[in-house]
Amino acid sequence: MTEPNWHALGVEAAQRLREGRAGDAAELFERMAQLRPEHADTWFNLGYACRADRQYEAALDAYSEALARGVSSPEEAHINRAVILAEFLHKVPEAEAELRQAVAVNPQALTAWLNLGGIEDDLGEPAAAREAYRQALKADPRSGRALARLAAIDVHEGEHERAAKLLGDSLQQGARSAEDAAEMLFGLGAALDAGGEYSEAFQAVTEANRMAAGVRAPTGRYDRAQHERLVDALIAMPPIQSAGPWPADKTPIFICGMFRSGSTLVEQLLARHPEVTAGGELEFIPAMTREDLAPYPERLTGTSAKQFEALRDKYLEQLQRLFPDAAQVTDKRPDNFLHLALIKALFPAARIIHTVRNPLDTIVSAFFLYFGDAIRYADQVDDIVHYYTQYRRLMDHWRSQFGADVHDVDYDRLVIDPRSELEPLLAFCGLEWDEACLAQTPNEAVRTASNWQVRKPLHARSSGRWKNYARELEGARRRLADLGLL
Known part of the structure; x- marks a missing residue:
């Protein structure tokens, strides 16, 4: 192939990425790499496209090729490998090693130092985290x-x-x-x-x-009307097919609820049981709604039992790659409360743990945290209240559909008397009681905005926190009270 055609492939691949067609872009970059394997940047771009297409192992291999062939900014390849390893493959030690390689080749690599500090935060190593952030400030004061x-x-x-x-x-x-x-x-x-x-x-x-x-870009802002339409569509949806029976003890344990309602704490306590592994915020279900079931949720009604079975196999294959030795894994995505119909179609015996908390405490906690683009509704108290009311409306609907398969865990009761909440929770999950669930510290990385809080012994100091802001939250309190949600 001539040189202009090779460049044309690159132009086409970049266009596919802009269109959100990462898989097509990856195929084009792979053709380019075969034609000119010595071109390190092509391997780097292939890694990026594979990562966007959730082909994580292929992305790691492509970034490795880029490094082997002398990519111009090797720290960027190490950083990208670290993100994949930590966030998607749950290989935190390997991610830490990649970041240390990144700062070794470029001590001014700000993102690498920040990400390294984040990993040390997650591991509960304040001294190491502090040192990484100090190094970040040397790169950018x-x-x-x-x-x-x-x-x-x-x-x-x-x-x-x-x-x-x-x-x-x-x-x-x-x-x-x-x-x-x-x-x-x-x-x-x-x-x-x-x-x-x-x-x-x-x-x-x-x-x-x-x-x-x-x-934030205008398209990334919270759209109340759009969100109401989604909830309306989910509530109005007729019964859908299911993938057929699947053993409950081989089904992931799904944990959902509002962000800041205690889902991370519940997962950490549950994962101290010897038969449970914390999966964290797995992306499988949300990705499925985008990649396989668009437009969502309308597509659910036209999906056959055979298609749901194939999607279940896809979910389980991804889970097996991440946790090959786990007896049972938690899937803790708070916003999976939007997708309970899909979850029950994939896993009819799925147990849904629903974390609940005083709504005003939930609201003030969300308002006080920086989520970036991950959560759109937390910029304004009124938007959080709106999102909360739609969440409650949808959860009432799911309870009418799935009844005893949805189990509430009350955060405020959990921190005061953990056994009283954990014993029925373990029974709901089909697990025997184990005292290890009352251990006071997690034994692995905690990836959450409140990782330092989760590592502290259980306390009730966050219960009733909203009262410190009663004046500022008065409008929210009245709105929730008028709707009967307090």
Whole structure:
């Protein structure tokens, strides 16, 4: 093939990526790599396309080829390999090793230091995390994320005044970007909250959310009408086919509910049982709705039992690759409450754990956290209230459909008397009681925005937190009360 044709393949592959057709792009990049295997950037682009298409092992191989062939920015290949290993393949030690290789070849690799600090956060290693963030600040002294993460460790260690001073001084010096300022303001809000300066804390996170919303593309903002249409369609959906029987003890344990309702804590406690492995926030179900069942949920009604069986096989194959030795795995995606009809079609015997919490505590907790583009509705209290009302409406519908297959775990009762919530939970999951579930510390990485909180012994300090912001939340409280949701 001539040189212009090789370049034409690259142009076509880039266009496929812009169209969201990552699989097609990967095929084109693979053809390019076969034609010019010495071209390192082609292997890097193939890795990117495979990752976007969720071909994770192929992506790792492509990035390795890029490194072997002398890609111009090797730290970027190591960073991308680390993201795949940590977030999608649950291989945290291997991810940490990749990031250390990234900073070895480029000590100024800010993203690598930030991601390395994040892994140390997840592993519960504050000293190592602190050192990584300090190195990030050497690469970029104005990194809002590094400063906010350092402050979070200070708050975790009881040094909220030091955290507030660090972030306050940094904000006065001026942030490099709106996103950096938002990260620091969220961190400042958490530090002020820990110090009991509630009015100032709420002001800080209100400004943080305003700035975070400002950098988000219009298509990434929360659309109330669109979300209501989705919930309407799910509620109006007639009965659908199912994949047929599948043993309950070989079915994943699904955990869902509102974000910030205790799902991570429930998974961690459940995974201390010797027969349970924490799967974390698996992407299998949401990806299925995009890749196999679009337009969703309309496509569900036209899907045959045979097609659902094929989708179940696809889910189980992915699960087996991640956890080949696990007896039973949890799938903790809070927003899977949107997909319970699909889950029950795939796994008719599926047990659904639904985490519940005081709605005002849930709302204030979501408002105080920086989610980036992952959650669209948390920028404004009114949007969180709207999302919450739609969630409650849909969960009422699912209970009418699935009855005893949905088990509520109350966060506020769990932190006060864990045994009283865990004993019926284990029985619901078909598991014998095990005292290990009452252990006070997790034994593996905790990937959540509240990883430092989850690592602390159980406490009830977050229950009733909304009362510190009663004045600011009065409108939300009235709205929920009028709807009978309090």
